[in-house]
Amino acid sequence: MTGEPLLQVRGLHTYIPTSRGVVRAVDGVDLDIGRGQALGVVGESGSGKSVMARAVMGLLPAHARSTGQVLFDGVDLLTLGRRQREQVWGRRIAMIFQDPGRSLNPVVRIERQLTEGMRRHLGLSRTSAHESALRLLTEVGVPDPERRLRNYPHELSGGMRQRVMIAMALTCGPELLIADEPTTALDVTIQRQVLDLLRRVQTSHGTALMLISHDLAVVAGRTDRVSVMYAGRLAEVGATREVFRAPQHRYTQALLGATPTVDHRRHTPLNLIPGAMASPVDPPPGCRFSPRCEFTVPGCTRPGPDLVRVGDDHEVACLNPVSVAPGGELVGR
Amino acid sequence: MTVSILRRAGHSLLVVILVSVTAVGLLSLAPGSVATVILGENATPAAVAAMNTELGLDQPLWRQYGNWLGRALGGDLGTSPLTGQDVTQAILDRLPVTLELSLLALTLSVSLAVLLAVLSAAAPGIWLDRVINAVSSAFLAVPAFIAGPVLIYLFALKAGWFPVSGWAHIEDGLGANLRSALLPALAVSLTEIASFHRLLRTDLIGTLREDYVAAARAKGMPRGYVMFRHALRPSSFSLVTLAGISLGRLIGGTVVVEILFGLPGLGQLVSASITARDVITVQGVVVFVAVTYVVVNMLVDISYGFLDPRVRKAARA
Numbered sequence: 059m060t061g062e063p064l065l066q067v068r069g070l071h072t073y074i075p076t077s078r079g080v081v082r083a084v085d086g087v088d089l090d091i092g093r094g095q096a097l098g099v100v101g102e103s104g105s106g107k108s109v110m111a112r113a114v115m116g117l118l119p120a121h122a123r124s125t126g127q128v129l130f131d132g133v134d135l136l137t138l139g140r141r142q143r144e145q146v147w148g149r150r151i152a153m154i155f156q157d158p159g160r161s162l163n164p165v166v167r168i169e170r171q172l173t174e175g176m177r178r179h180l181g182l183s184r185t186s187a188h189e190s191a192l193r194l195l196t197e198v199g200v201p202d203p204e205r206r207l208r209n210y211p212h213e214l215s216g217g218m219r220q221r222v223m224i225a226m227a228l229t230c231g232p233e234l235l236i237a238d239e240p241t242t243a244l245d246v247t248i249q250r251q252v253l254d255l256l257r258r259v260q261t262s263h264g265t266a267l268m269l270i271s272h273d274l275a276v277v278a279g280r281t282d283r284v285s286v287m288y289a290g291r292l293a294e295v296g297a298t299r300e301v302f303r304a305p306q307h308r309y310t311q312a313l314l315g316a317t318p319t320v321d322h323r324r325h326t327p328l329n330l331i332p333g334a335m336a337s338p339v340d341p342p343p344g345c346r347f348s349p350r351c352e353f354t355v356p357g358c359t360r361p362g363p364d365l366v367r368v369g370d371d372h373e374v375a376c377l378n379p380v381s382v383a384p385g386g387e388l389v390g391r
Numbered sequence: 392m393t394v395s396i397l398r399r400a401g402h403s404l405l406v407v408i409l410v411s412v413t414a415v416g417l418l419s420l421a422p423g424s425v426a427t428v429i430l431g432e433n434a435t436p437a438a439v440a441a442m443n444t445e446l447g448l449d450q451p452l453w454r455q456y457g458n459w460l461g462r463a464l465g466g467d468l469g470t471s472p473l474t475g476q477d478v479t480q481a482i483l484d485r486l487p488v489t490l491e492l493s494l495l496a497l498t499l500s501v502s503l504a505v506l507l508a509v510l511s512a513a514a515p516g517i518w519l520d521r522v523i524n525a526v527s528s529a530f531l532a533v534p535a536f537i538a539g540p541v542l543i544y545l546f547a548l549k550a551g552w553f554p555v556s557g558w559a560h561i562e563d564g565l566g567a568n569l570r571s572a573l574l575p576a577l578a579v580s581l582t583e584i585a586s587f588h589r590l591l592r593t594d595l596i597g598t599l600r601e602d603y604v605a606a607a608r609a610k611g612m613p614r615g616y617v618m619f620r621h622a623l624r625p626s627s628f629s630l631v632t633l634a635g636i637s638l639g640r641l642i643g644g645t646v647v648v649e650i651l652f653g654l655p656g657l658g659q660l661v662s663a664s665i666t667a668r669d670v671i672t673v674q675g676v677v678v679f680v681a682v683t684y685v686v687v688n689m690l691v692d693i694s695y696g697f698l699d700p701r702v703r704k705a706a707r708a
Contacts, residue, residue, distance in 0.1 A: 112605075115609050116608075117605045117608060117609060120514060140614070141613075143611075144611040144612070144613060145611065146611070147608070147609055147610065147611035148609060148610035148611030148612070149611055152609065152610070153606070153609040155602050155605070155606055156602075157602065160601065160602040160603060161602040161603050161605070161606040162603055162606070163603040163604075163606075163607070163621050163625070164603070164625065164699070164700070164701060165624050165625050165698065165699055165700060166620070166621065174607075174610065174612060174616075174620075175610040175611065175612070178611070178612065179611060210700040210701070212700070212701050223606075226606075226610070
């Protein structure tokens with residue numbers, strides 16, 4: 059990594075008061091994304107990865123409380139005023155949501171949804187915004203873009219809608235793209251196309267990417283680094299290749315073990331992780347994975363553990379890490 | 392599509408006939424007849440009977456109604472036995488007042504309700520939302536016959552900004568016309584504002600949780616823009632429905648304020664006709680109001696297509 063990272067998240071805590079108590083959705087997370095770099099954020103449902111992304115984008119409901127620092131190009135987004143943040147959102151950081159059927163406004167034509175950001179941030183005229191929109195749609199592989207601009211979202215297929223969302227995210231040439239489960243709502247056959255498109259535009263535009271997924275295979279071949287989250291905390295961080303080759307945290311290992319692969323022997327049960335996700339209201343003391351872990355040692359229930367460096371670009375928060383690397387490499391889908 | 396329009400038209404006709412039958416039936420239950428009103432309290436029973444025969448009121452109710460309906464379907468609502476005036480003409484003379492009053496009331500209600508709903512939905516639960524909710528609850532509890540005198544007292548008698556009563560026709564100048572219409576319109580608006588506000592507030596809060604609103608905010612669009620460009624339209628379906636029902640109700644239901652403020656509208660006409668047992672005029676007005684109601688509701692249905700492109704597509708298919 060050269061120079062200052064583009065995005066530095068430091069000690070981010072996001073607490074959301076609910077009727078059942080305060081949900082500690084994100085409880086002390088650090089992240090770095092360098093310019094043009096791709097970071098995967100992986101974890102199962104409820105691990106806090108989406109809340110973390112929304113906290114970075116300031117999209118959480120008003121009663122949610124975020125503390126810590128979200129430094130974007132050296133400026134803490136959490137302390138910026140609303141007008142200043144509006145200058146960053148859409149223009150320098152853009153977000154792609156999970157379900158394109160819900161993240162495009164059903165009563166607004168594609169053209170307005172694509173061009174409103176450009177016209178506001180870049181001050182483009184109607185015609186140049188229109189041309190720019192055409193160019194972007196062509197780039198993301200939407201056929202007959204002139205007609206698509208006049209369409210409403212329901213007139214497009216799911217894959218087309220997500221392509222439109224990607225084009226929309228690119229409109230102002232952002233430095234960082236946050237993609238929150240961008241393919242979860244799509245057909246399996248379309249997922250790969252959209253992921254490859256995302257990776258392609260990321261490299262061709264030199265944009266940094268935060269790719270959030272519950273699916274390790276999505277992240278595997280498409281990111282430089284990966285952060286594994288569990289119950290609002292980081293379990294393991296490192297170079298994607300390294301983490302997949304030699305996972306050190308027991309949770310990462312279990313997660314990899316639960317992923318079906320081509321080599322998986324037929325009619326043998328998948329390795330599931332026993333138990334359920336730790337309660338975000340009343341998390342277990344110490345390592346939050348410890349109640350589900352087969353390899354606990356006495357210290358696991360004491361406060362901590364912190365991330366410890368175990369490799370060149372590899373840190374793990376585990377008192378009894380996997381020291382022997384399992385063979386084989388995960389094949390990206 | 393054609394079948395559904397025909398079914399709809401048949402349904403509407405049935406509604407109009409039912410409404411007029413009910414009105415005539417209810418009025419016939421009341422004692423007295425228009426003959427007594429014309430001839431005066433001291434008329435001999437023989438004279439009243441003669442007058443009834445002359446007006447055709449001695450015939451059975453169903454035949455009276457049948458005769459009237461036959462002519463009404465041909466567009467002739469009959470002539471008032473009391474004033475000798477053509478009922479259609481009487482309605483057309485009074486209509487502009489009621490229509491202006493209703494439309495003004497509806498415009499006031501919708502625009503104020505949208506403003507209040509946007510303000511409360513922007514941050515539900517904070518003090519501003521609570522204050523607006525409290526005011527809206529209070530409005531809901533104030534019927535026009537209470538709001539009217541209070542408004543007259545405050546803004547006509549005390550402040551002197553508006554005339555106490557009476558109607559200035561539009562030919563007398565738009566300013567004077569609006570000044571005479573504003574207080575009565577406001578008096579009927581209060582409950583409408585309250586119900587519109589509550590409905591739209593709830594729908595807006597729901598819409599603001601949608602991903603496409605988050606996506607618009609993530610594009611860095613300002614809050615007001617997101618509210619009006621992205622959230623308001625998809626939130627307004629129920630409001631449009633309710634506003635349509637309200638407009639129908641207002642056209643037939645401004646009786647109280649028309650009497651209170653001395654406005655020569657349909658409400659005054661119908662109330663005078665009921666007192667005089669002028670069944671022909673009452674029937675005419677009731678049918679007219681029912682038809683208006685049905686037409687307004689049909690327009691509301693059509694307007695969904697403008698609000699939501701998905702409805703447009705379904706209708707075309």
